[in-house]
Amino acid sequence: MSKGTLFDKVWDLHTVGTLPSGQTQLFIGLHLIHEVTSPQAFAMLRERGLSVMFPERTIATVDHIVPTENQARPFADPLAEEMMQALEQNCKDNHITFYNIGSGSQGIVHVIAPEQGLTQPGMTIACGDSHTSTHGAFGAIAFGIGTSQVRDVLASQTLALAKLKVRKIEVNGTLKPGVYAKDVVLHIIRTLGVKGGVGYAYEFAGTTFEQMSMEERMTVCNMSIEGGARCGYVNPDAVTFEYLKGRDFAPKADDWDRAVAWWTSIRSDADAEYDDVVVFDAADIPPTVTWGITPGQGIGVNETVPILEALAEGDRAIAQEAYQYMDLAPGQAIQGTKVDVCFIGSCTNGRITDLREAAKIANGRHVAKGVKAFVVPGSERVKQQAEAEGLDQIFLAAGFEWREPGCSMCLAMNPDKLQGRQISASSSNRNFKGRQGSASGRTLLMSPAMVVAAAVTGQVTDIRELLAETK
Secondary structure, three states, X not given: OOEOOHHHHHHHHOEEEEOOOOOEEEEOOEEEEOOOOOHHHHHHHHHHOOOOXXXXXXXXXXXXXOOOOOOOOXXXXXXXXXXXXXXXXXXXXXXXXXXXXXXOOOEXXXXXXXXOOOOOOOOEEEEOOHHHHHHHHHOOEEEEOOHHHHHHHHHHOEEEEOOOEEEEEEXXXXXXXXXXXXXXXXXXXXXXXXXXXXXXXXXXXXXXXXXXXXXXXXXXXXHHHHHOOOEEEXXXXXXXXXXXXXXXXXXXXXXXXXHHHHHHHOOOOOOOEOOEEEEEEHHHOOOEEXXXXXXXXXXXXXXXXXOHHHOOHHHHHHHHHHXXXXXXXXXXXXXXXXXXEEEEOHHHHOOHHHHHHHHHHHOOOOOOOOOEEEEOOOEHHHHHHHHHOOHHHHHHHOOOEXXXXXXXXXXXXXXXXXXXXXXXXXXXXXXXXXXXXXXXXXXXXXXXXXXXXXXXXXXXOOHHHHHHHHO
């Protein structure tokens, strides 16, 4: 088993005890909730006559079901309005801080916690959402949990979990122009597989990650779960500290220096032992796009859809299913695939740096005829900052719609949905069947810059061609 890693240190520091099942009872330092997975959990507490043990350790927002166009209450969708009212009442009854629409701090749960400094190194974090692994970018151990576990954390501030193995994923070198953090994680998942991380925590390390901004690290950690890992993290460093300094909930004055010293001490030891180590060269990573129905079915934008014989035997059944569903033939070039909808946003790529990079490509260009393209900021703060920088005007001039914050078309539990067999170029994290709101809709995952390239050309396009034009 691993020894001396950040994961081991944080796990040990938060261990309450060992349960009869052999699982660890782990204390959870920060619990994030939203409107979808919390109503049933609160109902379970009421049925048992239980209260929230540490309401000050729970933070709520609304993101999954909120419309991104008309946010007037009551919502047009009765179920969405019912979920909103339930969250509002549950937070009021239990004295839980709630960042509602119009508060100035509402947004996607995995965007608002980091931007406010709620997410800090060495924490254990849980949320009833798969992509809670995002927070690992800060050197936290963050788990997505189910509704019954949301109940457990509300009632006891602990979780019953089996300790994970730790795999170190090193990426070294400088990424080539047109290659972004999204391409890095898609490449890793493509190589290791969507089940490759089962039973593991992923530690992302190497000079490539050291060069990344915090928001780029968040993109990679966000999709750890898509590679089967329960969580993913990056050791905290000067980049982490610079990002956190001065944020709402970050330590202040003398507490800051003490915090930085402690955060530094929990980094993985130089001689830490890992259960597995995998090494990548940044120079080998191309702009990447998914062609199939799992995030692991990705290829370089200049590659062709793999033929069955080139795949491992265990991957062939899902590949055949993907060929049929996506209407793509083995050996077909992915570049040139026509798109109908282009979506920039989500907890993967809806932060300010994502929007800045997308705006660079959109500036002076226009969305192709027949393509619907829209941008959904990850939070009210991201939206405000983007508008202060004039990014909204760049997108609007280029023919994109500029929306209100929310999860939007990432999972389409709101009015933003694909129609019929439409194909979406998406900066989100999942390309499962029906993920974006249509049972037959098709999703191609890619970086925000690649989404803009698809929007302005009407087809999957190598971002490097547009970058060459921009120079």
